[in-house]
Amino acid sequence: MRMPYKASDINLSQLSSRQLRDRRRRLAARFPDLEEMVLGSLQSQHRSCGKEGCRCTRGELHGPYVYLAVRVGRRNRLVYVPAELADEVQRRVALSQRVQASLAQISAINLELLARGELD
Numbered sequence: 216m217r218m219p220y221k222a223s224d225i226n227l228s229q230l231s232s233r234q235l236r237d238r239r240r241r242l243a244a245r246f247p248d249l250e251e252m253v254l255g256s257l258q259s260q261h262r263s264c265g266k267e268g269c270r271c272t273r274g275e276l277h278g279p280y281v282y283l284a285v286r287v288g289r290r291n292r293l294v295y296v297p298a299e300l301a302d303e304v305q306r307r308v309a310l311s312q313r314v315q316a317s318l319a320q321i322s323a324i325n326l327e328l329l330a331r332g333e334l335d
C-alpha cells in the first residue's frame with residue numbers, strides 16, 4: 216500500500232525500515248522548546264483611527280502595525296503585536312512552522328511503517 220506524500224517529502228517507500236526509524240529519531244530529537252510555539256502568520260497593516268479631522272480620514276493611514284493572524288476554532292483572528300515584540304513573535308512563528316513540518320514528516324514515516332506492518 217502506498218501512502219500519499221507531499222512533494223517536499225523524500226520517497227519514504229524507498230527507505231528501509233531502519234532508515235525510517237533513524238530519520239524519525241533525528242526529527243524528534245531536534246524539537247525546540249515547545250513552550251515557545253506560536254501558530255499563525257504575521258502581517259502588517261495600516262489603519263484609520265476614526266477620529267474626526269485626523270489625517271487618516273484623508274487617506275494617510277496610521278501604521279504600519281503588526282498583527283498575528285491566528286485561527287481560533289473556525290475563525291481567523293488578528294492579534295495586535297507591539298512593535299518591540301514583532302521580531303520575537305516572528306522568530307517563534309518560524310520555529311512553530313518548522314515544528315509542524317517535522318511533526319508532519321514523523322507522521323508520514325509512521326504511516327509508512329504502519330503500511331509495512333512495522334509500526335512500533
Ligand SMILES: [Zn+2]
Pocket residue numbers: 263264265266269270271272277
Ligand atoms: Zn487617524
